[in-house]
Amino acid sequence: MAYKNTAEEWRRAIVELRRSASKFAGLGKEVDRLLKFSYDSLQNDTIRSCFLYCCLYPEYYGILKWDLIDCWIGEGFLGESDRFGAEDQGYDILDTLVRACLLEEVEDDEVKMHDVVRDMALWIACEIEKGERNFLVRAGAGLKEAPDVKGWENVRRLSLMQNDIKILSEVPTCPDLHTLFLASNNNLQRITDGFFKFMPSLKVLKMSHCGDLKVLKLPLGMSMLGSLELLDISQTSIGELPEELKLLVNLKCLNLRWATWLSKIPRQLISNSSRLHVLRMFATGCSHSEASEDSVLFGGGEVLIQELLGLKYLEVLELTLRSYHALQLFLSSNKLKRCIRSLLLDEVRGTKSIIDATAFADLNHLNELRIDSVAELEELKIDYTEIVRKRREPFVFGSLHRVTLGQCLKLKDLTFLVFAPNVKSLQLLNCRAMEEIISVGKFAEVPEVMGHISPFENLQRLHLFDLPRLKSIYWKPLPFTHLKEMRVHGCNQLKKLPLDSNSAKFVIRGEADWWNRLQWEDDATQIAFRSCFQPYP
Incomplete structure (x- = not known):
């Protein structure tokens, strides 16, 4: 109603x-x-x-x-x-x-579906x-074995999510099957060859969170999935993609997010997927130091960038780059910059001590930025005067929601975040030279910006782990209207939090001795936040 x-x-x-x-x-x-x-x-x-x-x-x-x-x-x-x-x-x-x-x-x-609503939906x-068995759902049923494949024949949508099935040994015949969910079967070890042979109408195949570490492989015969439009093998331990995936001529969405053990994607597999609209490769292959020469992942991303440039219909891109040259190639392509949603810079080689974050200002749809183990990185530089000169308002990273930095051992601040008002999640891990998150000193040349910024307006989660030199998050109290949780660990020099006593509505988790050393603006703020603190066990 x-x-x-x-x-x-x-x-x-x-x-x-x-x-x-x-x-x-x-x-x-x-x-x-x-x-x-x-x-x-x-x-x-x-x-x-x-x-x-x-x-x-x-x-x-x-x-x-x-x-x-x-x-x-x-x-x-x-x-x-x-x-x-x-x-x-x-x-x-x-x-x-x-x-x-x-x-x-x-x-x-x-979102989630209440069990009573779900029962009604299944009914x-x-x-x-249409008076037919449209669905076969055994999701979360604790199955050790797959249901008898004879019962799959007239089903249009089938889900075996969240079970304990180890082997899919039979070859089903499913002429009308459009969607198959095998996701979250964490013990799945083997899918028999030919398993997908008789699924000519399959459009959506989800296998995310499947398989024991380095055990699961994609079965032979996947080339028969001529109608497949979405293939999701994210967060699996699959080590390589087979050559026959090049024959999936209708594939429009390929999700490889957090397939960290994936070391081989055959060359031309991506470029041959000419109808690809969505490619998600965030944290793909991160558990391998180097891919083989016959893989599109070889070279830190340069080969991949060249293949991406040939995709006529690409609209959504999530990318992992491991070389400074690959980053420059990416930033030189207006097409790829229009598509990018998530970007991970992982153990970037050949990088300079400075990455010009101003170059990221053209990434209008960038939702997620992560930088891991870039050992030489000292600064994410922003040309503040250039931003103020070119734009009526300074918020140039309006779509950025999630920022994570880990083991950037020389980086001292993240002042560029003042231009990202919609960040919801900020995680800083083992950045041992980090002294400030937002540095007031960097605004000395553009004081006119100061009146326009109010960082972290939409921040929901702030996690600060192992930042031994961190002394300041921001130089004055902030309202933190939407903050739900702040976690602090190993930040012994952080003695002041930029907290407004009116925003004492979120949880602060940290060590008890750190909390006891905190200095407060006034007694009212300290009293307001005392009940918010939860010490680590």
Whole structure:
């Protein structure tokens, strides 16, 4: 009823609810009748299909919004011709379902489905929609073995998420299967060759979080998946992609996020995927010091950049670079800069002591920035006068939400973050030379900027670990309106927190002796935050 505004709409809804209650005998409970009415009241079939799709996930499972939208697009639910239009439509649908209380918002980027709502969705999917077995869902059922493949034949969507299945040994025949979720089967060790041979209509295949370390391999016969549009093998231990993936001519979305053991992606596999719209390679191959010469990962990213430049339809890119030359190649391409959403600079070789962060100002869709183990990096430089001269307002990193830096042993500050007002998560790990997060001294030449900045306005999580020289986060108190958690460990020189007594609504976790050494602006602030502190055990 969230979108019903007039008294007449409410009157008609009550009449319809009373009339239709007798149709739901299979549900049995009054609450289920109300939920079914909520489902029927959704504005159109697209929203209903997107809602039912969510029951493929286990109950209370945290579903990443962008990941779910990837699947909706792969299934063909969202009708917009361009990626950004389809994503906007997807987020609008999620807002509708949350407002109708059919999904619950966990975080800004996650939703979940209550078990009662999920039971209702499964009932609708299996008993009402088109009178056929549209779904086969055994998600979170604790299965040790896969269900008998004879029962898969007429299924359009199948989920075996979050089970303890070790081997998929049979070859199923699934002519109508569109979506298959094998994700989060952490003990999966083997998928028999030919397993995907008789799935000609499969569009969405999710295998994320599958497999024991360095054990799982992709089976032979995946080239038969001629209709596949989305392949997700993120956060798996798979070591290499087979050459036959080059034959997946309809592949539009390839998710390799955090496939850290992936050392070999055959050359031309990426460039041959001519219809690729989305490529997610954040933290891909990070557990290997060097890829083989026949891999597109060889050379720190230079080969990969060359293959990416040939992708005509690429719209969304997540990238890991391991050389300064690869970074320069990337920044010289307007096409790739328009696509980039997440960027990881990992153990970058050949880097100078300074990276010009001003060059990142053109990355209008950059959502996530991570810099790991760049040993020589001393400064992320920002040309403040250039930014002020070229732009009416200084906030040039408006889309940046997550920033992580780890083991950058010479870096002293992150002052560029004053131009990133929408950062929600900031993690600094083992940056042993870090003295300030925001340095007031760097604004001496552009005092006109000072009146416009209020950093960390949207910050939700701040984690500071092993920063032995850190003395200052910011030079004056900040409201921290949205902060939920601050974690501090190994920051013994940090004796003042930039806290406003009116913002004492979040948790601060740290060592008790560090907390006892803190100096406060006034007694009121100290008293306000005393109840917020939780010492590490």
